[in-house]
Amino acid sequence: MTSPDDFPLELDQQICFALYSTSLAMTKTYKPMLDKLGLTYPQYLAMLVLWESDNLTVKEIAARLSLDSATLTPLLKRLEAQGYVVRIRGVEDERQVHVRLTAQGRSLRQSARAIPPEIFCAAGSDVDELVRLRSDLVRLRASLNEYLER
Incomplete structure (x- = not known):
């Protein structure tokens, strides 16, 4: 593919849609499991970090999750209300x-x-395949972030 005309515009040919729809399916797969823990998917990710x-700090957690602090704060307040975390203001700052x-x-x-x-069972893949997929996604994310920083 060398010219813009060589790149298809059909929905099912878009990597963005494959990633988006897979992300939605993954989140839906997690939901019943996380409901048993009383967590939403974003709360689960924050708990994984902790x-x-x-x-x-809130800033460190936000950076790890690629979120801004303003998005993360309400989520952390809910985790605190559930008794899973405490938030403490810094003494020096x-x-x-x-x-x-x-x-x-x-x-x-x-x-x-x-x-x-x-989740592994739900994915229906072998370990090597999932490890490779995860590695490819991490590499894709790094490339996209590098592109955005230009």
Whole structure:
């Protein structure tokens, strides 16, 4: 494909639609599992970040999730209301808000361990295929972010 006319404009030929519709299907697949934990998909992602590294600032969590802090704050407030995290203003800089897991938030991790194997089964692929797909998606994301930074 060398000229603009060589690139199809049919919906099913667009990588953006394949990614978008797959993302929707993935989120729908997670929903019943996350409902059992009382989490939304974005809350689950935030909890994954905190289970990896507790006591992060809102800004650090936002960067890890590729979100802005204003989008993340209401989500964290809901997690705090559920008793999974506490938000603490920084002592040296009150603009910084640190997020820490509570005992309840840490124990939720054990219940969440059932999710990845179920997603793996739902994907209907072998491990190598999924590892390769994930790697390709990470590389695509990096390329797109690099393009956006130009």
